[in-house]
Amino acid sequence: MAAEHRRGNASWSIDWRLVAATFVLVAIALHLSPPLVAFAIIEVMIFALYASALNLLLSYSGMVSFGHAVYFGLGAYGLAITIAKFGWPMWAGVVAGPLVSAFFGLVYGALCVQLTAIYAAMLTLACAEITFAIVFQWFDFTGGDSGISGHVPAMMGLSPAWFGMVVLVVVTICILALWRVVHAPLGLTIRAVGENPVRAAAMGHGRKRVQLAAFVISAFLSGVAGTLYGIFHGNVFPEYVGVLFTIDGLVMVLLGGLYSFGAGIYGAIVYKLLDNVMAHYFEYWQLVIGVILVLVVLVSPAGIAGLVSTVAARLRGRAG
Amino acid sequence: MTAAPAPGNAAAALEVRGLVKRFGQFVALDGVDLRVAPREVRAVIGPNGAGKTTLINVLGGQLVADRGTVEVHGRRLGRQHPHQVAKLGVGRTFQISSTFRRMTVLDNMLYAHHAGGGRWFGLDAARLRRLREPAIAGLETIGLTHCADQVVDDVSHGDRKRLEFGMVLATRPTLLLLDEPTAGMGLGERQELIELVLSVARERGLTLVFVEHDIDAVFRAAESITVMALGRVFAEGTPDEIAGNAEVQEIYLGGRR
Numbered sequence: 372m373a374a375e376h377r378r379g380n381a382s383w384s385i386d387w388r389l390v391a392a393t394f395v396l397v398a399i400a401l402h403l404s405p406p407l408v409a410f411a412i413i414e415v416m417i418f419a420l421y422a423s424a425l426n427l428l429l430s431y432s433g434m435v436s437f438g439h440a441v442y443f444g445l446g447a448y449g450l451a452i453t454i455a456k457f458g459w460p461m462w463a464g465v466v467a468g469p470l471v472s473a474f475f476g477l478v479y480g481a482l483c484v485q486l487t488a489i490y491a492a493m494l495t496l497a498c499a500e501i502t503f504a505i506v507f508q509w510f511d512f513t514g515g516d517s518g519i520s521g522h523v524p525a526m527m528g529l530s531p532a533w534f535g536m537v538v539l540v541v542v543t544i545c546i547l548a549l550w551r552v553v554h555a556p557l558g559l560t561i562r563a564v565g566e567n568p569v570r571a572a573a574m575g576h577g578r579k580r581v582q583l584a585a586f587v588i589s590a591f592l593s594g595v596a597g598t599l600y601g602i603f604h605g606n607v608f609p610e611y612v613g614v615l616f617t618i619d620g621l622v623m624v625l626l627g628g629l630y631s632f633g634a635g636i637y638g639a640i641v642y643k644l645l646d647n648v649m650a651h652y653f654e655y656w657q658l659v660i661g662v663i664l665v666l667v668v669l670v671s672p673a674g675i676a677g678l679v680s681t682v683a684a685r686l687r688g689r690a691g
Numbered sequence: 692m693t694a695a696p697a698p699g700n701a702a703a704a705l706e707v708r709g710l711v712k713r714f715g716q717f718v719a720l721d722g723v724d725l726r727v728a729p730r731e732v733r734a735v736i737g738p739n740g741a742g743k744t745t746l747i748n749v750l751g752g753q754l755v756a757d758r759g760t761v762e763v764h765g766r767r768l769g770r771q772h773p774h775q776v777a778k779l780g781v782g783r784t785f786q787i788s789s790t791f792r793r794m795t796v797l798d799n800m801l802y803a804h805h806a807g808g809g810r811w812f813g814l815d816a817a818r819l820r821r822l823r824e825p826a827i828a829g830l831e832t833i834g835l836t837h838c839a840d841q842v843v844d845d846v847s848h849g850d851r852k853r854l855e856f857g858m859v860l861a862t863r864p865t866l867l868l869l870d871e872p873t874a875g876m877g878l879g880e881r882q883e884l885i886e887l888v889l890s891v892a893r894e895r896g897l898t899l900v901f902v903e904h905d906i907d908a909v910f911r912a913a914e915s916i917t918v919m920a921l922g923r924v925f926a927e928g929t930p931d932e933i934a935g936n937a938e939v940q941e942i943y944l945g946g947r948r
Contacts, residue, residue, distance in 0.1 A: 383816075556805055556813035563791055563802050570789040570855075572773035573751060573782070574806035574862050581811055630793060 383554050385547065394543060401535035409531035415643045416535075416542045417599050422623035422635030423546055424592035429621075430630045431553060432585035433565030434483070435492040438499020439620050441479070442472040442590035444612030446597025448506065448513060451607045455522040456512065464523070468598030469591050475502070476590020477583070484579045484586065487568075499617065507609045518608035525605030538599055545595055546636070552588060553632060561585045622660065626667060628674025637675040703762070704729040704866055704898035705750070710759035712745055712922075719745040720756070721922035729764075732892060732899045734913035736906070738942070741919040743902040744786055747870045750900075751783040752776035763866055778809070782864025786871045786902075788855040790843050796854055797839040800826040803861035826861075833857035833887065849880045856884070860891060867892065869901035873908060881905060885912050910934065 397416070401409050421443050428434045449471030453464040479498040483491045506513045513519070526534035552558050560581050564571045568578040601607050610616065619642070627638030642660065649656035667674050707725040711718070720742045727733050735743050748754040750761060752773040761768040763779050771779075791799050804822045830836045833853045838846050843854065856872065872888060873881040885908045892899045903909050909916060909930075916933045918926040926939050933939055 383819075551814060551816065554819075555816050556810065556818055559798075559802050559805055559819065560811040562794070563806075566791045566793055567789060569753070569773075569785075570791065570858075571806070573753075573777055573785075573789070574803060574858070575774050575777040575809065576806055576811050577772055577774040584812065 385550060390543070390547070394539065397539055398536060401539070402532045404532075406531045409535050411643065411647050413531065413535045413538050413603060415639050416538050417596050417603065418619065418623065418643060419636045419639035420542045420545050420599075421593050421596035422620050422627065422639050423549055423632075424589045424596065424635070425620045426624045426627070426632075426635040427549065427553070427561075427585055427589045427592075429624050430632075430634060431558070431562045431565050432582050432589075433568065434582055434586065435489075435495070436586075436589075436617075437492050437496040437621075438479075438502075438614075438617055439495075439589075439593060440614070440616035441499045441502045441612050442476055442593035443597035443600070443616055443620070444506070444607070444609075445472045445475055445502070446594035446599075447601030447607040447611050448519075449594065450598050450601045451514075451519040451522050452512065455519050461523060461527075465598060465602075468601065469594035472594025472597065473587055473591035476587045476594075480583045480586030480590065484582045487578075499612070499614070503609060503612050503614075506612055513609075514607075516609060518606055520606035523602055523605050525603065527602055534603070538603070541595065541599060545592055549588075549592060550632065557584065622664060625664060626660075626674055628667075628676030628678075629672065631673065631676035631680070633676050633679065634674060637679065641675060702728065704731065704764055705900065706760075706762040706765075707746075707750070708760050710746070710749060710761065711757045712742075712749055712754060713757055718922050720749065720759075723759070723919070723922070723924055725917060725924065727898055727900055729898055730892075730896050732889065732912060732914045733901070734909040734916045735900060735902045735919060736904075736909055736916060737919035737925070740921075742922040743919055744870055745922075746919070747783065747868050747900075747902060750776075750868055751781060777862065777864075780863075780865035781868065782859040782862055782866070783868040784852075784855045784859055784870060784872060786874060788848075788851045790851055790855050790858065792844040793842065795840050795842055796835055796846060796850075797823075797826060797830065799843060799854055799858055800829050800861065803858035804829065807862040829857050829861050832860070832891070849876045849884070852876060853884060853887075856888065860895075864897065866898045867900070869899070869903075871902050871904060873903065873905055881908060888912075 397412065401412055404412065425436060425439045428436050446468040449468035450464040453459045453467040454461060479495070482498065483494045486494055507516055509515065529537070560576055561584070564576055564578050564581040572578060597611065600611065623638030623642050624634045626641055627634030627636065645656065645660060649659060653659065671677055703726050705725065705727040707723055710720050710723040712720040723742070723746060735746065737743055745754065749756045752768070752771050752775065755770055763781055766779060768776060791802065794802070801819060801822055804826050805819065827836065827839070830839055833856060835850060835853055835857065838850060843851060852872065859867065869888065873884050876884065888899070889912055913930060915927070915929055917924055918933060918939050920942055925942065926933060926936050
């Protein structure tokens with residue numbers, strides 16, 4: 372019987388060899404690359420975390436967030452305001468960033484889970500617009516449209532390679548933690564409620580508090596990504612909580628492939644690669660992203676993740 | 692909140708009085724009374740639109756009645772949400788089987804055992820590993836070990852119905868509400884499932900209320916039958932009594948021919 376269910380079992384445990392290999396490869400790449408490439412790798416890692424956090428909502432919890440940049444950006448604002456406005460040390464800012472995001476995730480999430488489907492999604496958009504307006508206009512506290520800078524040295528004063536190592540460690544820990552959440556009892560509840568709230572309720576699990584828990588976790592991890600981003604650039608602007616950063620995250624998850632854990636990671640890699648490469652050659656490169664996205668939705672809704680698992684299955688089949 | 696059970700009612704597993712449910716102008720339930728004893732196997736039959744599914748939905752908390760009361764084991768249901776009703780020991784299946792179609796059959800069962808534990812949070816993956824054994828045993832009970840690793844979307848309609856039943860069992864209900872458990876199944880499959888349901892209900896001492904269109908299954912399985920029509924209880928009795936009731940013959944059994 373045990374052998375019969377091995378496949379199901381394997382997909383639930385972490386493939387440590389894969390994690391270690393990826394970690395080592397990225398570390399080597401960071402140290403061998405010229406600064407510009409290292410910057411790109413750092414950006415990919417930060418967005419991989421942000422998109423993975425958003426993916427918890429999209430793929431598992433049955434929610435859509437049309438304003439997730441709020442929780443990303445507020446991480447950077449939490450960091451900046453704690454240091455620049457309250458005069459606290461840097462470590463306090465680093466702790467405050469994700470907590471500010473989680474707090475807003477709790478407040479906005481508690482509102483949004485009162486509704487379902489597109490109505491809940493519209494409410495996430497409304498919360499995001501309100502937040503953007505406040506951040507943009509409250510000049511004394513947030514720096515308004517000129518943002519805040521100079522509160523931390525960009526990359527903490529480290530070299531791109533070593534700041535990249537910090538980001539690599541933090542992002543790896545966060546994504547492993549997210550894996551644990553998804554594959555723990557809590558994650559199973561989130562997936563069940565997200566897929567079929569009527570059935571889950573009939574089994575004793577109410578929808579709202581489960582979705583709220585997912586929302587807060589997602590906001591917290593987005594906040595970690597945003598905090599890293601704020602340190603990376605040594606600044607924060609209203610754009611960080613704006614609609615473009617929201618769309619970036621959504622596109623990454625869709626590109627990566629819904630209903631797979633790796634969606635955010637794959638999506639961030641491909642999207643940022645296209646961003647960095649194509650922007651040099653083609654002014655309207657986002658048009659290309661648009662076309663690719665339409666193709667993904669039409670041809671392969673499982674996205675890049677679907678492609679990866681197909682190829683992996685092929686390879687495994689050949690090996691075995 | 693918990694009204695003291697009225698005298699003489701303490702023994703009932705399910706006690707429904709004067710239940711009314713309207714959808715706009717349409718009266719789906721028009722004063723339904725129902726009393727089901729513990730461990731009783733009760734079938735609810737009636738023509739389409741009689742209010743059978745509406746009744747089950749009110750009992751399960753999916754719908755809120757406009758008037759009337761429901762007591763489960765002497766505990767009054769108010770405006771509880773479905774998950775709160777479930778916690779009172781009421782398990783149910785749906786007319787169109789309701790499972791988690793993107794998950795594997797085993798993961799569905801694993802979730803059911805997790806839900807049966809009562810907690811929804813927790814980060815201890817080992818707890819899920821400990822649930823694998825009971826989950827596989829649960830699949831054995833309903834005869835679905837052969838497709839344990841298949842995604843539910845890929846298994847047959849009948850297997851999904853079976854799975855849903857098995858999942859509800861895993862939450863250890865005391866009152867089981869089945870809305871057309873065999874709808875859309877083949878004849879052989881139907882008999883197997885009904886026999887499975889009966890044997891499990893007997894073994895675990897469950898109270899069973901099931902809506903069913905398959906008249907043969909009803910008369911074979913049920914200890915008592917409630918006939919509904921136009922949102923009311925039209926007749927009630929043992930299978931023999933119902934079979935001998937001329938009015939029932941006319942409005943329902945005869946109407947099918």
